[in-house]
Amino acid sequence: MVTRSNNSTVFNQSPPFADINLFTNDRLLLEAVSANGATSEVEALSAFGARWGSARMLEQARIANENPPKLRAFDANGNRCDVVEYHPAYHFFMAESIREGLQASTWLSDGTAAAAPAEAVRAARYVMVAQVENGHMCPITMTRAAVPALAAEPDLFAQVMPKIASRTYDPTFRPWWEKAGITVGMGMTEKQGGTDVRANTTTAVPADEGYRLDGHKWFMSAPMCDAFLVLAQAPGGLTCFWLPRFTPDGQVNGLHFQRLKDKLGNRSNASTEVELSDAYAIRIGDEGRGIQAIMRMVQLTRLDCAISSAGMMRMALAQAVHHCRYRTAFQKRLIDQPLMRTVLADMALELEGALAAVMRLCSAFDRSALSELDAVRTRLLTPAVKYAVCKTAPAFAYEAMECLGGNGYVEEGMLARLYREAPVNAIWEGSGNVVCLDVLRVFARNKDGARAVINDVAREAADCSGAAEAASAVVRILSDPTGESDLRLAVELLARLAATAALNQSAPGGIADLYARSRLGGQRGATFGAAQLANNEVTTLLDRTLAPT
Numbered sequence: 001m002v003t004r005s006n007n008s009t010v011f012n013q014s015p016p017f018a019d020i021n022l023f024t025n026d027r028l029l030l031e032a033v034s035a036n037g038a039t040s041e042v043e044a045l046s047a048f049g050a051r052w053g054s055a056r057m058l059e060q061a062r063i064a065n066e067n068p069p070k071l072r073a074f075d076a077n078g079n080r081c082d083v084v085e086y087h088p089a090y091h092f093f094m095a096e097s098i099r100e101g102l103q104a105s106t107w108l109s110d111g112t113a114a115a116a117p118a119e120a121v122r123a124a125r126y127v128m129v130a131q132v133e134n135g136h137m138c139p140i141t142m143t144r145a146a147v148p149a150l151a152a153e154p155d156l157f158a159q160v161m162p163k164i165a166s167r168t169y170d171p172t173f174r175p176w177w178e179k180a181g182i183t184v185g186m187g188m189t190e191k192q193g194g195t196d197v198r199a200n201t202t203t204a205v206p207a208d209e210g211y212r213l214d215g216h217k218w219f220m221s222a223p224m225c226d227a228f229l230v231l232a233q234a235p236g237g238l239t240c241f242w243l244p245r246f247t248p249d250g251q252v253n254g255l256h257f258q259r260l261k262d263k264l265g266n267r268s269n270a271s272t273e274v275e276l277s278d279a280y281a282i283r284i285g286d287e288g289r290g291i292q293a294i295m296r297m298v299q300l301t302r303l304d305c306a307i308s309s310a311g312m313m314r315m316a317l318a319q320a321v322h323h324c325r326y327r328t329a330f331q332k333r334l335i336d337q338p339l340m341r342t343v344l345a346d347m348a349l350e351l352e353g354a355l356a357a358v359m360r361l362c363s364a365f366d367r368s369a370l371s372e373l374d375a376v377r378t379r380l381l382t383p384a385v386k387y388a389v390c391k392t393a394p395a396f397a398y399e400a401m402e403c404l405g406g407n408g409y410v411e412e413g414m415l416a417r418l419y420r421e422a423p424v425n426a427i428w429e430g431s432g433n434v435v436c437l438d439v440l441r442v443f444a445r446n447k448d449g450a451r452a453v454i455n456d457v458a459r460e461a462a463d464c465s466g467a468a469e470a471a472s473a474v475v476r477i478l479s480d481p482t483g484e485s486d487l488r489l490a491v492e493l494l495a496r497l498a499a500t501a502a503l504n505q506s507a508p509g510g511i512a513d514l515y516a517r518s519r520l521g522g523q524r525g526a527t528f529g530a531a532q533l534a535n536n537e538v539t540t541l542l543d544r545t546l547a548p549t
């Protein structure tokens, strides 16, 4: 591409990666959608992919992240207002995602799960959204994940579910019952304990046909949500509550935002520190059962973390391949340089596994109401896949950034933002060790069920190098009462076994074994490109990754 700048001719730069159909251009996603029962949705997903891959969307994403939200704690006269103002670009994305139902499409109006392949279809959309703008997906994810937790309180649920399911984004600051559509956030983390929520000190005292909460939350994202599911210490122990922004008489509730977090990434989204002062709340479930109630939500937010990271990996790799197809160094395009080809192909193989594992997991969610094996599969593999995919994404984004050389490090491009965004999915909703311990907990509580899932995954991965050995190692470590120190190894192996199994179903012959050969056994270095791939394998992987643009 040749263009003129003020005083020189610009050449040997890649054209913008924009106006790309994020679905039809993504063979891996197409295959995963078909393999997981969503072929009937291909047309709708293609339209979605065209819209979300447009230059306009990408530009709005840049603007939303360059104009972070602002806290207005007080008005000009010193009265508290406790509102956070977002840039119109953020509202634009909220309206887009809610119109497409990403906050509720997996639920029927009574809160029961929509029929298959609702989860897989939503995940395919989310993979595309994550390639463009992730910050606004925080409230979208929390809203859809709140539904199973809220179902524990049928009267409240009957009132709020139609508002959650609404396809209208209503950003006005009004009581939730007056609004056309609402979003729901989550408040668990306090200063003295995030993972260890039993250390929560916020108190809840019965009053006014509800409870009154006093205390704080150290991280509470998407503060303009209409209500939050929070944990607090009630007389009967740690309990889950519905904490609305307005009290039943229409007054602003006692949530006082102290400041916004100054974050590495996730800039379009606000995360607050909040003091709770005599804040009205409604109990969700029994007193003392707060962790059980909110874990129904966390299971789904963890799934979304993995989907989001797979999406970001896709965009990072697409940008890298695109650039390398246009950029020449030493009289040869980067995409034709053997060493660069191996780097890109190894990343492509990683993406193959991540995307296949995530989509197959969503399909298990789709079937979990009808199949006990799939229900246990979702419970065992959600933390494992979250662990492996979210932990890989930051290193993956970094490597993609380096493929663009200096351009990758500069904010005008997208790689810098993806790189800053990627770690949050590994940290929130259960950091690495915590989700590993969750895998161990699931195994310990239901050994027969968990073993059945691992056997099933191993069967699906049969014929692939190292699959049987990996399954044995996972069971051995998880069965060992002293095995906690080897837990990361077991969880990574389990996730990679699941990815191999998923690829065996969705990708053409050879890809699953290629993945297994370098990820379950064999020789592979710690960086991308340090895998042993034959030339023809490299070519296959690169051809699959991105159609010429």
Ligand SMILES: Cc1cc2nc3c(=O)[nH]c(=O)nc-3n(C[C@H](O)[C@H](O)[C@H](O)COP(=O)(O)OP(=O)(O)OC[C@H]3O[C@@H](n4cnc5c(N)ncnc54)[C@H](O)[C@@H]3O)c2cc1C
Binding pocket: 185, 186, 187, 188, 189, 193, 194, 195, 196, 219, 220, 221, 222, 263, 266, 271, 424, 427, 428, 429, 430, 431, 432, 433, 434, 437
């Ligand atoms: C941008 C952002 C937004 C957030 N938004 C929200 C929100 O909206 N609502 C909300 O409730 N929270 C939110 N959080 C908080 C987030 O969920 C927590 O930060 C996270 O769960 C970790 O908790 P912590 O910070 O207290 O760390 P800790 O719990 O202290 O953990 C620190 C480290 O110790 C490890 N660890 C913990 N226990 C063990 C163990 N038993 N064995 C070995 N290792 C262990 C963890 O894996 C982690 O690596 C947000 C965080 C971020 C960064």
